[in-house]
Amino acid sequence: MTYITATGQFLPGDPVPNAEMADYIGRLSDNSERLGKLTLRQNKIRTRHYALEKDGTTRWTVASMLARAAQDALSAAEIDAKSIGFLSTSTTQNDLMVPGLASQVHGELGLPPLEIASQQSVCASSMMALKNAWLQLKAGEHKSAIVGGGEFASRYFRPGFYEGTAALDDDGTLPSDAGFLRWTLSDGAAALIIEDRPAARGLSLRVDWISLRSFADRFGPCMTGGGVRRDDGTMQPWSHHPTIQSAASAGAFQLRQDVDALYRMLPVWMGEFMRLVDEGMIDPDAVDWFCCHYSAHSLREEMIRLATRAGCMIPEDRWFSNLATKGNVGAASIFLILDDLMRSGDLREGQNILLAVPESGQCVMAYAGLTVVGPGEVDTAGEAK
Template sequence: MIRSVITGTGSALPAKCVTNAELAERVETSDDWIVDRTGIRQRYIAGEGEYTSTLATEAARAALEAASIDAAEIGLIVLATATPDHTFPATATQVQAALGCGGGVAFDVQAVCSGFLYALATADSLLRTGMAQKALVIGAETFSRILDWEDRTTCVLFGDGAGAVVLEARDVAEDGPGILASRLHAEGAHKDMLYVDGGPSTTGTVGHLRMRGREVFRHAVVNLADVLKEVLDDTGLAASDIDWVVPHQANARILDATARKLDLPPEKVIVTVDRHANTSAASVPLALDVAMRDGRIKAGDLVMFEAMGGGFTWGASLARM
C-alpha cells in the first residue's frame, strides 16, 4: 500500500531566549506564577530579520538534511501558520523560492494551533493520490508579533519557532511505516474563546490575540481525548499500543489531563512546553524534532500527534516511524 512516510525532521528557533524572570521585568508576573499555571520556563522571541518564512526555511533545510534528499526533489510544500509574512502571497511560496525548488505545489494552511495536523493530513492525501512524491510539511509562527504585551494572561504563554517534516510516498507493507490514520474537526461556534481582534476584512489591522483560558482548557481536554480515541478506533489499536504522544505544547496541565483521560503514562508524552512555550502550529513538529534528535523516538515506534487551536479546530494523526 502507498503511505506517506516521515523520513526527516527539522526545527528552528529565534536567537533570543526570554526567561520568565526577564518577562517579569516587562509585565506584572513572576516565574512561580507562570510555571505553576503553565509549566513554561522560557520562550524564544523573533528579532530583527527573523520572520515566519526565515524560520520555516531553516527548519525545512534541517529536515531535508535529516532525510538526505535535495530540495529539488520536493514537489509539495504545505506550511501551517497563523502569522504569515504577508497577507499574500503564501509564505510557503517564499520558502519554496528560498529552497530553490520551484515548479511544484506550495500553499499555506491556517488552523492556528491545529495547523500542523491539518497540513500533515492534507499533504498525506495529496501524496497518496500521486500529486507529488516528496513533500515538506512545515509549522512556523511568530506569535510574539500578535500578542498584547500588556495582557499578562496571554503574553506569557507564547513563543516563536518552526518545525518541519519530510514526507515521502512509499509502497510499504501493512505493518510498515507511514501515516496510518488522521482525524480533523472544527467548531466555529466557539470562535470568541480564542481569536485575534483584527484582520484585513474587518478592521484593516493585524490585531492582538484574545483568549478565555479556562473555557479553552475545558474544551481542549475533552476534544483531544475524543479525537485520539477516534484515530485509535480507525486503526484497531489501543492506547497501550502507542509508544509516544507528541501533543500541541499549549499548557502542561492540558498535557497531563489528556494523558490521564486516556490512561497514558506521562513518560510516553513528549513535553517541550517548558522550553518553547506555545508556538502554535510549530509546536508539534518542534517537539517531534527534539524527540527524534535525542533518540527517544526510533524507527518502528507508533507516534500519536494531536492538537487543538482557535476556531475551534482540533485533530490527531497516528504514524509508524
C-alpha cells in the same frame, strides 16, 4: 504509503529564561508582570526562543525561519531538494496578509517551481498541512513534500502594540485574555520531509492515519486576532471598523484567548480520543510515544484526569514533550516535538507514535498515528510491505 524521512527545526537566538522574557517582549505594568508569573506557574514553560532582539528589532520573518527549518530538514534528508514536488506550510499569522506563506517560503528556499499550499489556522494548521501532503502523496500526485510550521507571535506582544488601545487599563495592565498569550507563545519553525518511501538508511516514520475535526458548530471563537469581540460575543473584523486607526485603537490586532472556553473544550478533545479508541484507530496500550501539543501544563493535568476516568490513559512515562524548554510555538510545535523525538536516539523500529494537536481557535482536534520503520520497510516497487 507515506513516510516522514527527515525532520528539522530553527529556533531563533538563545533560549530565554522566564526572568528575561520582559527584556524581549517589554514591560507593561507591575500588575501585568504579576499575571505573567501566575501564567508561567500554570504553563511550566522554563525557556523559549524569541525572534525579537532586546531592542524590539528583528531580522526574522515566519517565512525566513520556516525556510531555515526546511533547509535543516533537507540537510538531514537523502532526497535532492530540487526534486521536492510539494510545499505545505502552516502558521497562525502570516507575515503578510497577501500573498500566502508558502509562496514566501518557496521564494526564500529558492527551489524550482513546485506545488504549494498555505494552511492558516492556529496550532492544528500544522496537521492540516501534514494531511494535505499525506493525501497528495497517497494520491500519487507527488513523490515528496516539505511540510512545515512557523510562528512569530512575540512581535504582537511588544508594548507598542497595546499602548493607546482600549485593551490597557489605566495603570497599563492587560486583561487576562490578552495577557495569557503574551506569557505563553514564542517563536520558531520546524519542518518535515515526506516521501513515498522510507529513507534508505536510518529510521523513518510511516504516517498511518490522520484525523482532524472541527467543533465550531458548538464553540464560538476562543483564541482570536484581527477583530474585536462585540457585546453579543460575535467578532467584528478589523476591516469592518470605519478606519484602520479606529480598528487599531479598539484593540482589533491583539491576540486574545478566552481561557474559560479553553477548559470547556478539553472534554471535546478527549472525546475525539475516545472515538478513535472505539473505532480501533488508537490502542492506548500499544502507544509507545504520545506526542501531545498542549499549551499549558495545567491542561495536561486536566487531560490526565479525564482520560483516567474513561479508562484510556496512556501512562505518563510514554508522553514526550518539549514544552518546558522550547515553549509553545503554535503551528511549529508538533513538528518541533517530532524533530526532537527523531533526534533523541530513543526511537526503535516498530514503535507506535501518537500525535495530538488540539486547537483552541474555534475548537479543532487532530490526531495522527505513526509507526517507526527501518530501511527494510519498502520493496523494489517502492510499495510498502
